[in-house]
Amino acid sequence: EAGVAQSPRYKIIEKRQSVAFWCNPISGHATLYWYQQILGQGPKLLIQFQNNGVVDDSQLPKDRFSAERLKGVDSTLKIQPAKLEDSAVYLCASSLGFPGGGGTDTQYFGPGTRLTVL
Amino acid sequence: AQSVSQHNHHVILSEAASLELGCNYSYGGTVNLFWYVQYPGQHLQLLLKYFSGDPLVKGIKGFEAEFIKSKFSFNLRKPSVQWSDTAEYFCAVKNYGQNFVFGPGTRLSVLP
Numbered sequence: 001e002a003g004v005a006q007s008p009r010y011k012i013i014e015k016r017q018s019v020a021f022w023c024n025p026i027s028g029h030a031t032l033y034w035y036q037q038i039l040g041q042g043p044k045l046l047i048q049f050q051n052n053g054v055v056d057d058s059q060l061p062k063d064r065f066s067a068e069r070l071k072g073v074d075s076t077l078k079i080q081p082a083k084l085e086d087s088a089v090y091l092c093a094s095s096l097g098f099p100g101g102g103g104t105d106t107q108y109f110g111p112g113t114r115l116t117v118l
Numbered sequence: 119a120q121s122v123s124q125h126n127h128h129v130i131l132s133e134a135a136s137l138e139l140g141c142n143y144s145y146g147g148t149v150n151l152f153w154y155v156q157y158p159g160q161h162l163q164l165l166l167k168y169f170s171g172d173p174l175v176k177g178i179k180g181f182e183a184e185f186i187k188s189k190f191s192f193n194l195r196k197p198s199v200q201w202s203d204t205a206e207y208f209c210a211v212k213n214y215g216q217n218f219v220f221g222p223g224t225r226l227s228v229l230p
Contacts, residue, residue, distance in 0.1 A: 003161075033218075042122070042208050042220030043162075056217055091162070106152075107218065109162040 002026065004110035006092050012116045018080040021113045025073070025094030031055075033107060034067055034077050035091040043091055049075065050097055079115075087117045120145045122211050122221035130227045131199055139194040139224050141209030151192040152210040152218075153183055162208065168192065179203070201230045 005024040013019050025032050030051050035043035046065065048055040052072040060067070064083070069075040079086055093107040125140030143149065153165040166177025173185040183194045192209060209221040 040222070042210075042222045044220070045217050048217060093162075105150075105212070106164060106167060108164070109154075111161040 004092055004094050004108055006090075006110040006113055008113055009111060010114050010116075012118065013082055014118050015084055016081040018078065019082055019115060020076050020078045021090050021092075021115075023075045023077070023092030023110060025075075025092070026108055029094035029096055029108075030072075031095045031097030031105070032069055032075050033091075033093040033095075034075070035093065037089045037091055037112070039088070046077070082115075082117045084117050087115060089114050120211055120213055120216065120219045122209055122219050124207075124209055124221040124224045126224050127222070128225045128227070130229065132229050133201055134198050135228075137194070137196040137199045137203070137226070139207055139209075139226070141192045141194065141221055143190050143192070143209075143211045143219075145213065146187070146190060148214045150212040150214075151183070151185060152212070153177065153181070153192075153194050154208045154210060154220075155205045156208070156223075157205045165194070165207070199226075199228050201228045204228045 007022050032049045034046045036046050037043045046060045047057040047067045049069040052069050067077045089112040091112045092110045095105045095107045121144045123142050151168040154162045155165045156162050165181050166175050168175045168185045176182045181196050185192050204227055206223045206225050208223045210218050212218045
């Protein structure tokens, strides 16, 4: 079974530039998550999709971050404009997904995209 | 809101030593509990999970964790560590209807 795919693996940009990350979840997984992991910290949820709808984006800095999952499969996360503090690993994860958020839902993570903002 | 703490930032052990990594969460109710591991250069992988039933959960590679509801804890254990267990370990908690919350992680270094 193929895992969660992400690209690019590494990205270096200057502050105020734009950047986009791509994620392709495990086939059949309805739920897709984007996390931000700053060095030395645990992953922090940015946004969760159930199919192509947003379930939770309460921690997404909406003035500069956006995400979409138009066809309910792959997803893109964009930062525009980037700030120095956005330097982090951006992780995508997917799970089968259960209505109401309960149940035995296990996340599977991709390799992440390491973003460096100079 | 839920928060997760992990007792140790960095643990250094010799091979064959026993391991216990602490994890505590702040908010009770119905919880699903997870331990993830990230080996150097690899992505996060599920080590074990607790949903219900027996509070002692066994995972891959000889790891186990015990859910103690009264203490809001889900500590990870292994009786004898190996050099290949060197990694970062993350505890995560999910309340029903809410999202996953991860702890800050514990870095384990096992000396050969």
